[in-house]
Amino acid sequence: MISSHQRHFPRLKRIQNLLSHNLLLTLGLGLLACSSSAADDSNSSKSGDIARGAYLMKIGDCVACHTAVGGRELAGGLPFETPFGAVYSTNITSDKETGIGKYNYEDFFDAMHHGVGINGNLYPAMPYTSYSLLTDEDTKAIYAYLMSTKPIKQANRDNDVSFPFNLRFGLKAWNLVAHDAKIFTPSKDKSEHWNRGNYLVNALGHCGECHTPRDSLFAMEQDKHFQGAIIEGLEASNITPSELNRQNWTHGDLKSLFTKGYSRKGTVFGGMYPVVYHSFSYLTDDDMQAVSSYLLDTDEVIEPQALTFNGHKPELPGYTLYKGYCAGCHGQNGEGKPNVAPAMAGNATLDKASVHNVVAVMLKGINSQHYNSTTSFYAMPGYADELHDEQIRDLANYLRLTWSTQPGNLDVKTIHNLKEVILK
Amino acid sequence: MSQSIKLTINNQAVGPIDVADGVMMIEFLHEYVNLTGTKFGCGAGVCHACTVLVDDEQGISEVVRTCINGVERFNGKRIRTIEGHAKQNSLGEITALSPVQEAFLEHFSFQCGWCTPGFVNESTALLERLKRKPIAKDQVEKVIEDALSEHVCRCTGYVKYYAAVKDLILNTKGLTL
Numbered sequence A: 001m002i003s004s005h006q007r008h009f010p011r012l013k014r015i016q017n018l019l020s021h022n023l024l025l026t027l028g029l030g031l032l033a034c035s036s037s038a039a040d041d042s043n044s045s046k047s048g049d050i051a052r053g054a055y056l057m058k059i060g061d062c063v064a065c066h067t068a069v070g071g072r073e074l075a076g077g078l079p080f081e082t083p084f085g086a087v088y089s090t091n092i093t094s095d096k097e098t099g100i101g102k103y104n105y106e107d108f109f110d111a112m113h114h115g116v117g118i119n120g121n122l123y124p125a126m127p128y129t130s131y132s133l134l135t136d137e138d139t140k141a142i143y144a145y146l147m148s149t150k151p152i153k154q155a156n157r158d159n160d161v162s163f164p165f166n167l168r169f170g171l172k173a174w175n176l177v178a179h180d181a182k183i184f185t186p187s188k189d190k191s192e193h194w195n196r197g198n199y200l201v202n203a204l205g206h207c208g209e210c211h212t213p214r215d216s217l218f219a220m221e222q223d224k225h226f227q228g229a230i231i232e233g234l235e236a237s238n239i240t241p242s243e244l245n246r247q248n249w250t251h252g253d254l255k256s257l258f259t260k261g262y263s264r265k266g267t268v269f270g271g272m273y274p275v276v277y278h279s280f281s282y283l284t285d286d287d288m289q290a291v292s293s294y295l296l297d298t299d300e301v302i303e304p305q306a307l308t309f310n311g312h313k314p315e316l317p318g319y320t321l322y323k324g325y326c327a328g329c330h331g332q333n334g335e336g337k338p339n340v341a342p343a344m345a346g347n348a349t350l351d352k353a354s355v356h357n358v359v360a361v362m363l364k365g366i367n368s369q370h371y372n373s374t375t376s377f378y379a380m381p382g383y384a385d386e387l388h389d390e391q392i393r394d395l396a397n398y399l400r401l402t403w404s405t406q407p408g409n410l411d412v413k414t415i416h417n418l419k420e421v422i423l424k
Numbered sequence B: 001m002s003q004s005i006k007l008t009i010n011n012q013a014v015g016p017i018d019v020a021d022g023v024m025m026i027e028f029l030h031e032y033v034n035l036t037g038t039k040f041g042c043g044a045g046v047c048h049a050c051t052v053l054v055d056d057e058q059g060i061s062e063v064v065r066t067c068i069n070g071v072e073r074f075n076g077k078r079i080r081t082i083e084g085h086a087k088q089n090s091l092g093e094i095t096a097l098s099p100v101q102e103a104f105l106e107h108f109s110f111q112c113g114w115c116t117p118g119f120v121n122e123s124t125a126l127l128e129r130l131k132r133k134p135i136a137k138d139q140v141e142k143v144i145e146d147a148l149s150e151h152v153c154r155c156t157g158y159v160k161y162y163a164a165v166k167d168l169i170l171n172t173k174g175l176t177l
């Protein structure tokens, strides 16, 4: 099982970077005026579909960040370590004193869409840059649900952020230059399914927070939307339609991956495991179909192609390494073992232009993953202490040559450089 | 395809032996060199019954599962299996058990004994580690738990294994501060 709750939060690295690289810059801009606009059409209605709000909360994965390890659900207190001290998630139960019970709908809308709480600006650990796309109707449903939660009295912890990073006007300035609150507008030339998927993926699922690279201000670079980024030593994959289609993901593969954690194209790992476990596995069938229509940019059926296996080449040095270290779990011919280890054949991690995750997984291993009483994956050991750079190179090249369409041309320098980033 | 494998097992040179392709280490121990003390449990890397020790040049050992690792991983290495722990005379008769083996007997740690080779190897590696780097007394339980937690035993409920190792660590000079 995941040993540290911190591992659930690949966004953490983003937050650290954001704080370290940009607050100084934005603090300088902090004296500029910043307006927190009120919600357009909000009347402090507490109506709304509580059940729908509960579902939306699941897909937005709010519990994951707003619950401390061993703490009461949604009562906050989970630390996000930054180089300047810890930022703690807040109590979002309906408690009037310590939670958000005294928020009216406008207050809540401002927090969700503009990152402005009633006590000041929120750190962008809260993905309001994505949530700003939420419709008014859904924001209301989430509000209604939160107001219906059992009030839990638990005071928010003061952030331990040191001067000058504790000055929240820096965040106002950041919002001014880096946060562009947009309204979600369905695309007319796409299907209803696709549009629903776009909304689920970009607004609620806030997938771009990890999968989209950031610019120098650490705002998502929209022209590189979903092209992948490095977080906590792993690469949040390129999930653009062109890349997913090149790898021959089908709607069924994505459904399997998001609901069960594994698929014909491999398993999720790193920060995606808790996302599947806590959130995506709850997607309704319709919404799942919508998500895959959007990600694959088609409603059409995609034919699964045969999984790549180019045959073994015993003369290559990687062959002996594969047989000695990998074949026991991943199969003599890379066919994998159900519930133990994914197949190499067809594995999407192998079949990427970037070898980052292949090397990261060899060095650091993968934590065990438990889904339910019939589905668990045992931990993969990391070999950072045992395999030297030449062996990692030989093995990575062998895996790519044997089970993917990628070339086996990595050199030791590439491995060495990757190692520095991965083991940092 | 076959390959030539050579290694040192319990201080004895073994091989070169021609081994077929795709042979896991446990199969090699059982079928090629007749060392059947290492037990096959789950065969999937979960129960840790099949662990052996792989020693590096400094004598620092790594605990490795033989059911999921091919014989190639052990080629040219020095390993210890359950057969190598007790002292033997020149006739191959056992003259003394290792301290870990003694402790497990004294504490009635095992019943069917299927998991025992794995526990013996892992606990031996732990003791050797503490000898190099002793720990505070109040850390002992945690360290034992960390070392043994992956080992599955279906008979005795673990307590007697853990108690035996704790006893042994606390009563062996130089392992704690």
Ligand code: FES
Pocket (backbone or CB within 6 Å): B039, B040, B041, B042, B043, B044, B045, B046, B047, B048, B049, B050, B051, B065, B066, B067, B068
């Ligand atoms: S038999 Fe090797 S781990 Fe279970």
Ligand code: FES
Pocket (backbone or CB within 6 Å): B109, B110, B111, B112, B113, B114, B115, B116, B152, B153, B154, B155, B156
């Ligand atoms: S003694 Fe029987 S499995 Fe442990």
